[in-house]
Amino acid sequence: MTGSPGAAPSEAPLDVQVLQTAASLENLAVASYTSAAGMAFVTEGSAGLRGLIARNLAHHTAHARAFNQAVVKAGGAQQHAADARYAAPLGRILAETKDPSSLTGLLNELEGIIAQTCTRYASLASGGALRSMFVNVASVEAQHSAELLIVRSLLGGGHPEPGASVANTRAIPAAAGTAGIPQAVYPTADASAINEGALR
């Protein structure tokens, strides 16, 4: 079978493209959290932050695996590379990150990009199971954001670790109570293009 001369290469089906892009973003998160876990101020700092980083890293590893399993079912090839749009600039910023506040801010941005992308793709995917999968993962990344935002809001204020006791809960400033729930409707403006991480 031959294509017509000069014809553009055929694009992969939509489901394959969005799943490969989602996998590439999860791979980016795995690489970023792996770098974060090795930073001196993390290894020698708060056990709470260290625990969040390790836990989120495990979640993103699982999400990458789930998207790659789904892409095979959809007839495509697995995507094991990190999203090319963000990988280099994010790596440079991470290398210059020297404190927990900057790190949690950066990781929150990354979580937001993935969550917004999955939220957007939930409306684009063709099957019910895929839509549910995208909402499921978007919700977990949004939860990562919520916790990172709370941690960041409490950094440097001399506040106790949240939730350790009712007394600690009373001591948390009001602003920390709403830090983790910044919006009523989850945005999609920062969602990645559907073919951003698609294999070519």
Add this chain to the structure above:
Amino acid sequence: MSAPSRRAFTAGVTGLCVGMALDACSSHAPPSPYSGQLRTVALAAALENQAVSAYQTVDAALRAGKFGPAIPALAAFVRSAMAHHVQHAATWNAILRAAHKPTIGGAPLSGNAQLLSDLGSASEVGAVVSAIQHLEIQAAQTYTAAISGLTGSGPAISAAATIAPVEAMHAAALGYAFNGQSAVAEFVGTGSAISVTALTV
């Protein structure tokens, strides 16, 4: 009238009464105005109204000092989350209105009265936080499950996709800031999702 005839007459009247009673019963339960995807939308609106009522109960308890000295972060969280749920209810009801269906004004859900009673009688802040955290995760799981059954590219899919992560954030923030432990799992799951059969209209 012979004896058999009287028995037949009596049996006939009894049957007529039973039939009338069944008719009377069914007239108390008119068919639901919601079917198909709109039944899912109505369920979502009811869940959001239920969340608003739950937060109103907690807000009143906090203002009354029921849990002791002030908890400023929880009070701020409750007011903010309550406003989110008001907005979510309006979103779901707008979809019903556009489909020329009645909007959901309360929480017509089996178990709603028990939930509000439990919240109203709770004396420990930890129990209240756990209860509303459960409501939030239930809502996130319900939308995660429901979106698989929604078809087309209509507003219901967009609503489920953009509201589920917000409910999930509410649940995470409650667990992390107020309950002493992170409740975030690898996947949100659907095990606690509410079925449309819980809707009583």
